[in-house]
Amino acid sequence: MATKKPKTIGRLLIIGGAEDPDEDDMKVLPHFVKMCGGKRARIIVCGSPSVEPAKKERTYKRLFEKLGAGEVIDANVFERPDGDNKELLAATKRATGVFFTGGDQLRLTALVAGTQFGECVRHRLWNEGLVVGGTSAGAAAMSSTMMIGGRKEGTVRRADVDLAPGLGYLRDCTIDTHFAQRGRLTRLLTVFSDNPQVLGIGIDENTAVEVQPGKGFTVVGSGAVFVFDGKVTHSNAPDVSDDEVLAVTDVIVHVLPEGYGFDLDEMRPITNKGKKIPKRSPG
Amino acid sequence: MATKKPKTIGRLLIIGGAEDPDEDDMKVLPHFVKMCGGKRARIIVCGSPSVEPAKKERTYKRLFEKLGAGEVIDANVFERPDGDNKELLAATKRATGVFFTGGDQLRLTALVAGTQFGECVRHRLWNEGLVVGGTSAGAAAMSSTMMIGGRKEGTVRRADVDLAPGLGYLRDCTIDTHFAQRGRLTRLLTVFSDNPQVLGIGIDENTAVEVQPGKGFTVVGSGAVFVFDGKVTHSNAPDVSDDEVLAVTDVIVHVLPEGYGFDLDEMRPITNKGKKIPKRSPG
Numbered sequence: 001m002a003t004k005k006p007k008t009i010g011r012l013l014i015i016g017g018a019e020d021p022d023e024d025d026m027k028v029l030p031h032f033v034k035m036c037g038g039k040r041a042r043i044i045v046c047g048s049p050s051v052e053p054a055k056k057e058r059t060y061k062r063l064f065e066k067l068g069a070g071e072v073i074d075a076n077v078f079e080r081p082d083g084d085n086k087e088l089l090a091a092t093k094r095a096t097g098v099f100f101t102g103g104d105q106l107r108l109t110a111l112v113a114g115t116q117f118g119e120c121v122r123h124r125l126w127n128e129g130l131v132v133g134g135t136s137a138g139a140a141a142m143s144s145t146m147m148i149g150g151r152k153e154g155t156v157r158r159a160d161v162d163l164a165p166g167l168g169y170l171r172d173c174t175i176d177t178h179f180a181q182r183g184r185l186t187r188l189l190t191v192f193s194d195n196p197q198v199l200g201i202g203i204d205e206n207t208a209v210e211v212q213p214g215k216g217f218t219v220v221g222s223g224a225v226f227v228f229d230g231k232v233t234h235s236n237a238p239d240v241s242d243d244e245v246l247a248v249t250d251v252i253v254h255v256l257p258e259g260y261g262f263d264l265d266e267m268r269p270i271t272n273k274g275k276k277i278p279k280r281s282p283g
Numbered sequence: 284m285a286t287k288k289p290k291t292i293g294r295l296l297i298i299g300g301a302e303d304p305d306e307d308d309m310k311v312l313p314h315f316v317k318m319c320g321g322k323r324a325r326i327i328v329c330g331s332p333s334v335e336p337a338k339k340e341r342t343y344k345r346l347f348e349k350l351g352a353g354e355v356i357d358a359n360v361f362e363r364p365d366g367d368n369k370e371l372l373a374a375t376k377r378a379t380g381v382f383f384t385g386g387d388q389l390r391l392t393a394l395v396a397g398t399q400f401g402e403c404v405r406h407r408l409w410n411e412g413l414v415v416g417g418t419s420a421g422a423a424a425m426s427s428t429m430m431i432g433g434r435k436e437g438t439v440r441r442a443d444v445d446l447a448p449g450l451g452y453l454r455d456c457t458i459d460t461h462f463a464q465r466g467r468l469t470r471l472l473t474v475f476s477d478n479p480q481v482l483g484i485g486i487d488e489n490t491a492v493e494v495q496p497g498k499g500f501t502v503v504g505s506g507a508v509f510v511f512d513g514k515v516t517h518s519n520a521p522d523v524s525d526d527e528v529l530a531v532t533d534v535i536v537h538v539l540p541e542g543y544g545f546d547l548d549e550m551r552p553i554t555n556k557g558k559k560i561p562k563r564s565p566g
Contacts, residue, residue: 155463155487155507156538180438183466186507189538204438224438224469224528234552234560236540245507245540249552249560253536255439255472257519257528269517269532277517277532 008129011035012169012211016177016203016223017102017136027258028208028221032133033067035210036097041068044088044095046075048111049103049137053078056101064099075117083115092120097131100138106148106164108141113167125169125213132169136177139208143175144168145198150187159243161190170211173199179226180204192230193237193248199267200228207258216270218261227254227262227269291412294318295452295494299460299486299506300385300419310541311491311504315416316350318493319380324351327371327378329358331394332386332420336361339384347382358400366398375403380414383421389431389447391424396450408452408496415452419460422491426458427451428481433470441477442526444470453494456482462509463487475513476520476531482550483511490541499553501544510537510545510552 013032045060047053057074064072073091077083098121112118124130146166154160174191176184179202188200204223211217219225229252236247259272269277296315328343330336340357347355356374360366381404395401407413429449437443457474459467462485471483487506494500502508516533542555552560
């Protein structure tokens with residue numbers, strides 16, 4: 001009887017958007033190439049979230065090659081049947097990393113989720129150590145509940161936020177990107193006032209979380225990551241209509257710069273010196 | 284020996300800005316007139332924060348009269364010596380309320396603070412039951428540390444936020460206005476990462492807190508009030524420069540809609556049914 005190969009869970013790099021490929025101080029995208037194996041990396045770039053997917057894929061292909069990736073392949077999933085393309089599937093089976101570009105997260109789930117390509121990425125992330133990166137829309141789509149829009153002038157009301165099911169690479173969690181830059185506190189608060197078991201993660205531009213699914217994450221880049229622990233002491237969510245303002249109390253927020261981390265099991269932040277921060281003492 | 288008159292502490296109405304005087308569903312400004320005594324109200328309108336103070340004073344005079352205020356007087360403090368005007372001082376001594384308009388909070392403190400008018404407002408607030416209202420700049424100025432600006436694209440870094448001493452009507456506190464509408468989470472987080480004893484209060488547009496200084500406040504209006512209890516478990520503030528991202532952990536946030544309140548003594552939120560919400564149980 002053949003011994004079964006042990007499962008290796010991969011890693012995610014969830015990027016808050018906007019890293020400028022021309023800037024010298026680029027930190028996050030070089031980190032992705034390194035995570036994928038550097039010169040041994042084989043990266044699939046998937047531009048499906050974008051309305052100009054081929055152009056996006058070309059841009060990132062050039063960039064990842066410049067950053068030293070061994071091989072970069074464009075996914076070319078422009079319509080849903082493209083996700084069942086045999087060559088793409090073969091390439092995905094031998095890839096070390098997959099990267100989802102920015103654009104519209106609904107385009108990504110609509111075009112890719114459930115195709116053979118989509119299922120292969122998910123399977124290899126959970127079982128074969130695949131690295132999956134995404135920026136902006138490609139980042140937002142990784143959570144189980146996906147933020148797809150919010151009213152700019154809105155506040156903490158369900159009517160001001162639009163959600164859809166995401167790819168679910170990071171479970172029990174909602175991700176928002178461009179966080180401080182676009183002032184997105186209220187839409188994240190709205191989500192978990194509805195379901196406090198959900199963790200909210202707001203990621204600044206030029207900033208990312210490197211995630212070991214089910215274990216924890218660390219922060220990379222020049223901005224901050226905002227973690228919202230939604231285990232509130234009170235919420236009026238069951239009693240109010242969509243356009244009424246929600247009440248939520250005792251939301252816990254952590255602001256984490258580069259080098260800081262978060263333990264997803266114990267739900268506690270970790271300093272840049274590796275020290276787990278104890279809970280607030282009662283009283 | 285004459286018996287000393289007992290002190291009566293006044294009330295504040297701190298408004299997040301933007302209430303449209305033409306809308307039928309105006310809630311906050313009618314509430315201010317009622318707090319000042321309705322048809323027995325004598326209100327001083329101070330437009331000093333504005334670059335067009337006379338125009339602002341006329342607008343609010345007309346509005347407060349329309350809302351039933353007995354008497355409305357414009358302050359006309361356009362330059363600092365105007366704050367020592369005898370007629371204004373006499374009117375302030377018999378006023379039931381003072382209202383500071385929007386504009387620039389630095390103009391307000393620079394023109395009014397420390398003048399005889401400014402000192403009379405402060406004295407009568409703390410001793411003679413004066414009601415003091417303010418919107419936008421006129422609201423921001425009421426805290427002890429006053430937010431005067433923040434970089435739109437910034438994150439939680441001192442370099443992204445500008446502060447100045449405020450009028451100090453609400454002590455140990457920083458107020459920010461237009462809160463959800465302008466996405467101002469990060470600038471409030473920055474302030475108390477520096478000094479966790481400070482309470483941060485972010486007020487939405489068309490929304491206000493009615494404050495009993497030293498005791499507590501309740502929410503009035505159509506948006507939310509965000510209370511940030513900054514007693515964090517960890518902060519890197521002492522160790523980082525102005526342009527580095529701050530780390531802060533276990534900030535507690537309460538989102539409070541109309542009818543909800545906050546006990547400033549016990550630092551606990553109160554539901555719209557008057558129930559004080561107990562602290563999170565440890566564990």
